Amino acid sequence: MGREIVVETCNLTKRYDSATVVDSLNLSIEEGEVFGLLGPNGAGKTTTILMLLGLTEPVAGTVRVCGLDPTRQPLEVKRQVGYMPEKVGFYESLTARENLDFIAELNAIGYVEARRRIDEVLEGVGIAQVADVKVGNFSRGMKQRLGIADVLVKKPRLAIFDEPTAGLDPEGINQILDLMAKLPGMGTTVVMSSHRLYEVQRVCSSIGILSKGKLVVQGSIDELGRQALAGGRYRIEIETRRPTPALVDTIKAIPDVKEVKTSGDLLMVITDSDLRAEISKVVVQSDFLLIQMKIQEFNLDDIYMKYFHEG
Amino acid sequence: MATIVRKELADYFTSVRVFILMLIVFLTSGGALYAVQQNIRGQVSESGFVFLRLFTTSGEAMPSLVTFIVLLIPIIGIALGFDAINSERQSGTLSRVLAQPIFRDNVINGKFLAGIITLSVMVVATMMVVAGYGLVMIGVPPTAEEIVRLSIYLVFTIIYGAFWLGLAVLFSVLFRKIATSLLTPVAIWLFFGIFILIAAPAIANALVPVANATSPEVIIRNAELQQMIMRFSPNTLFSEATTVLLLPQVRSLGIVTMSQVQFMIPNPISLGQSILLIWPQLTSLIGLSAICFAASYILFMRQEIRAT
Ligand SMILES: Nc1ncnc2c1ncn2[C@@H]1O[C@H](COP(=O)(O)OP(=O)(O)OP(=O)(O)O)[C@@H](O)[C@H]1O
Ligand SMILES: [Mg+2]
Numbered sequence: 001m002g003r004e005i006v007v008e009t010c011n012l013t014k015r016y017d018s019a020t021v022v023d024s025l026n027l028s029i030e031e032g033e034v035f036g037l038l039g040p041n042g043a044g045k046t047t048t049i050l051m052l053l054g055l056t057e058p059v060a061g062t063v064r065v066c067g068l069d070p071t072r073q074p075l076e077v078k079r080q081v082g083y084m085p086e087k088v089g090f091y092e093s094l095t096a097r098e099n100l101d102f103i104a105e106l107n108a109i110g111y112v113e114a115r116r117r118i119d120e121v122l123e124g125v126g127i128a129q130v131a132d133v134k135v136g137n138f139s140r141g142m143k144q145r146l147g148i149a150d151v152l153v154k155k156p157r158l159a160i161f162d163e164p165t166a167g168l169d170p171e172g173i174n175q176i177l178d179l180m181a182k183l184p185g186m187g188t189t190v191v192m193s194s195h196r197l198y199e200v201q202r203v204c205s206s207i208g209i210l211s212k213g214k215l216v217v218q219g220s221i222d223e224l225g226r227q228a229l230a231g232g233r234y235r236i237e238i239e240t241r242r243p244t245p246a247l248v249d250t251i252k253a254i255p256d257v258k259e260v261k262t263s264g265d266l267l268m269v270i271t272d273s274d275l276r277a278e279i280s281k282v283v284v285q286s287d288f289l290l291i292q293m294k295i296q297e298f299n300l301d302d303i304y305m306k307y308f309h310e311g
Numbered sequence: 312m313a314t315i316v317r318k319e320l321a322d323y324f325t326s327v328r329v330f331i332l333m334l335i336v337f338l339t340s341g342g343a344l345y346a347v348q349q350n351i352r353g354q355v356s357e358s359g360f361v362f363l364r365l366f367t368t369s370g371e372a373m374p375s376l377v378t379f380i381v382l383l384i385p386i387i388g389i390a391l392g393f394d395a396i397n398s399e400r401q402s403g404t405l406s407r408v409l410a411q412p413i414f415r416d417n418v419i420n421g422k423f424l425a426g427i428i429t430l431s432v433m434v435v436a437t438m439m440v441v442a443g444y445g446l447v448m449i450g451v452p453p454t455a456e457e458i459v460r461l462s463i464y465l466v467f468t469i470i471y472g473a474f475w476l477g478l479a480v481l482f483s484v485l486f487r488k489i490a491t492s493l494l495t496p497v498a499i500w501l502f503f504g505i506f507i508l509i510a511a512p513a514i515a516n517a518l519v520p521v522a523n524a525t526s527p528e529v530i531i532r533n534a535e536l537q538q539m540i541m542r543f544s545p546n547t548l549f550s551e552a553t554t555v556l557l558l559p560q561v562r563s564l565g566i567v568t569m570s571q572v573q574f575m576i577p578n579p580i581s582l583g584q585s586i587l588l589i590w591p592q593l594t595s596l597i598g599l600s601a602i603c604f605a606a607s608y609i610l611f612m613r614q615e616i617r618a619t
Pocket of ligand 2: 047162
């Protein structure tokens with residue numbers, strides 16, 4: 001493929017006092033990707049993003065964004081990179097359009113061009129009808145959308161969104177995610193941080209999971225999924241009535257069953273292969289009711305949980 | 312930076328805050344002018360410089376305009392600067408603006424510059440109104456020297472305001488909470504404006520007791536010490552400069568003994584001499600403003616910009 005690397009970090013480290021918040025991070029993001037940065041609260045996602053933009057300085061390691069060093073050449077980097085902070089804010093006494101005008105002016109975009117782009121992006125994020133309303137009157141979701149418009153006005157090569165869907169209604173989340181999925185087609189590589197897995201799964205072509213400042217895994221979702229499923233892990237959920245320890249033991253005795261967990265009438269069986277037939281047979285033969293049986297493949301959720309416990 | 316200055320100026324001149332400040336300033340000037348109208352007749356014969364009397368004449372209940380300015384300028388400076396940086400930080404606009412291709416110092420320089428421009432506009436407008444109204448009232452046009460003296464006074468006023476603006480901006484960089492960054496410079500203003508008037512004699516008396524002292528040296532030393540302490544206050548520096556500039560018959564800022572008074576010529580001193588006399592005040596005020604600004608600049612440049 002030979003696509004260009006837009007973001008590359010090498011042993012990137014950030015410490016506050018003595019707490020290491022980002023620990024020897026090695027990340028690489030290719031042009032045209034939608035990259036999801038995942039991790040629980042306090043994992044260091046925002047700190048990593050700030051270092052990519054040169055808004056805070058790393059204590060060790062190097063960052064290259066579009067081939068440039070953000071601490072040494074902040075202006076060149078910021079010309080090509082758009083950033084939406086996690087708590088995005090606007091000048092409340094100005095209208096949406098005036099806010100974007102200001103940003104366009106700071107980016108030295110000419111008046112006519114700015115006007116055209118602003119109309120276009122406001123349309124794109126679905127708030128064109130309130131373009132001339134003061135931002136002070138906007139709802140949280142509308143501000144969030146304006147934040148995305150704000151990033152897109154400068155047509156960045158790389159757009160970084162810190163939790164872009166926080167505070168949006170489900171409809172809004174879908175619209176925003178659709179919009180993000182379209183960005184690579186317009187020449188913008190996307191990095192978004194999130195802790196909502198399903199939305200990352202929906203739009204991101206590749207993810208990195210951070211935990212306690214360390215990158216525990218990076219790759220495309222397909223790859224990670226295959227990795228996780230390569231072990232042949234399945235999760236089978238059985239609903240029965242009043243299971244006994246004896247039943248649990250019988251199921252455990254089936255070859256390839258890794259683990260059985262009980263919670264009330266539910267049994268959770270982790271196996272290396274699809275053992276639904278065997279398990280149902282055992283349950284019924286042991287004189288228990290088999291009310292329902294579900295098989296669940298490992299999804300991002302499980303990948304995520306798995307790496308967290310390890311990380 | 313022009314973009315930022317323009318936006319800040321637009322913000323200031325459409326804000327309720329600046330409107331209210333303007334209102335306060337004009338009301339006070341009106342009050343002071345009224346006092347002038349009532350009292351100026353008794354004072355004009357004392358010396359020349361009738362026009363300057365517009366600014367320095369006080370009534371029985373009403374202090375003179377310059378006294379008001381000593382108190383009001385800090386309020387204006389603080390009001391223009393106390394939330395310069397931290398309000399943007401809190402509203403989350405700072406990290407968005409700093410993600411644009413501009414140097415970080417453009418933001419703080421632009422804010423500072425816009426603050427000074429606003430302050431200057433307010434001060435100049437007030438002076439113009441007072442001068443214009445005064446001209447009609449007393450019917451004596453200012454002499455060339457009076458115009459020069461007033462212009463220098465104007466420059467002093469702006470530098471004095473710049474100090475308070477710089478101090479307020481410094482606290483807005485330092486503190487995340489807007490309430491803290493407002494109250495701290497106000498506390499400093501109270502200290503320099505009022506508390507030091509009580510503290511200076513108290514400290515001087517403690518160090519150089521004059522209770523039963525008979526020797527004049529002790530009394531002079533005590534007085535000089537008081538004055539030295541007072542001069543830590545930018546308010547004192549500014550008041551002294553005002554006195555020298557606008558009351559040319561004041562010949563010295565130090566302590567004058569009776570024996571010296573005998574040899575003093577009761578004539579106003581020349582413009583050149585006045586400037587010489589207040590040179591230290593001028594440099595100190597500029598220095599103080601520069602320190603405040605430099606401190607906010609350095610702090611801001613090194614701060615992490617996190618949108619939380
Ligand atoms: N200025 C600071 N001084 C000390 N510690 C800090 C500072 N800023 C952040 N931290 C710590 O750094 C860690 C990582 O913070 P960061 O904001 O990067 O997490 P995050 O992954 O973005 O979390 P979230 O999902 O909550 O946004 C946290 O444990 C936080 O306490
Ligand atoms: Mg965060």
